[in-house]
């Protein structure tokens with residue numbers, strides 16, 4: 289489905305509840321499979337990626353029932369699948385499931401769609417192999433044939449700050465003979481650590497190092513907050529469309545995910561946190577966001593993993609910001625669902641932005657009056673589609689976004705929520 293976007297007559301107004309966090313949804317369903325009993329997952333994501341994780345868990349023998357909430361019943365022991373396990377577009381599904389499956393007493397095959405089959409898997413194959421895993425791949429890419437083995441713990445220094453890599457190793461560590469420790473160069477999102485601890489695993493965190501030993505998980509009720517990575521599109525739109533003022537309810541505010549809020553504050557954004565609480569070990573709150581005069585800044589170093597998924601929409605914001613914004617140390621963006629550096633620079637240039645790619649980031653000069661009046665590609669990437677929608681709201685002429693339905697990967701509610709705020 290293609291989508292036309294044009295400049296609204298007035299700003300965004302009103303209050304919405306942000307849809308469920310994708311990262312936490314994956315973990316909730318996977319970890320519930322490893323617990324003996326029934327876990328209740330409240331506010332499970334409707335995105336296609338977490339649904340890929342759920343379908344795989346069903347193929348591994350758990351019973352899943354949607355009432356108002358999602359009920360997962362498991363013996364805590366997985367059974368051999370009778371078919372390949374399809375991860376669709378989801379890197380989180382493939383990398384975390386590989387960690388779980390490496391230590392089972394059966395074999396399995398993880399497959400992915402065209403985009404996922406091009407993404408690097410060496411980053412998990414190397415440490416899992418050091419633990420004794422046997423994984424055949426297509427030149428370090430999917431499909432992954434996993435031959436279940438007895439695993440032993442390792443002490444691994446990860447060359448990249450990646451929650452998917454860290455989680456894959458920690459999950460394998462739940463099945464390993466002795467302690468497994470992962471150390472990362474900067475702190476990446478810590479949902480795995482928080483949820484494993486909530487479900488009774490023997491896990492300890494010491495700055496950038498996390499250790500786990502063989503553990504059985506306890507079934508729990510897990511309430512999932514809204515996804516700050518989804519909230520990012522509404523925050524961005526309210527900041528750059530004149531006369532906007534919105535309230536976003538139930539936004540996950542885990543500090544390993546709130547780099548965007550820190551950067552926007554530095555740029556001069558008018559964002560207020562209204563109410564904070566902790567649910568199922570995760571911090572959440574409501575945000576009030578108003579149209580703001582923003583100034584560019586440099587974004588680099590340890591903040592990058594805390595806003596990695598928000599960089600495409602941050603580039604859109606930077607086109608509407610006075611002065612220069614420089615994004616550095618973000619080379620791993622080239623390994624996401626698309627090469628997000630190249631993709632966002634190419635498409636924003638088409639709209640009239642003053643933007644250049646660098647090997648590890650983006651330089652944007654603002655403020656530009658985006659012209660629009662062109663067709664835009666989404667590169668089969670949900671975050672590109674959503675970021676470019678926001679850009680379309682400040683273009684002089686209408687734009688047409690091709691294959692807009694990629695938004696369903698993380699937020700099928702996107703269009704409906706924007707329409708509500710724009711009327």
Ligand code: S3P
Nearest residue numbers: 311380449450451452453596597
């Ligand atoms: C995720 C971690 C991040 C992020 C992805 C989801 C997760 O990837 O980009 O969208 O749920 O662990 P990396 O860990 O590879 O940076």
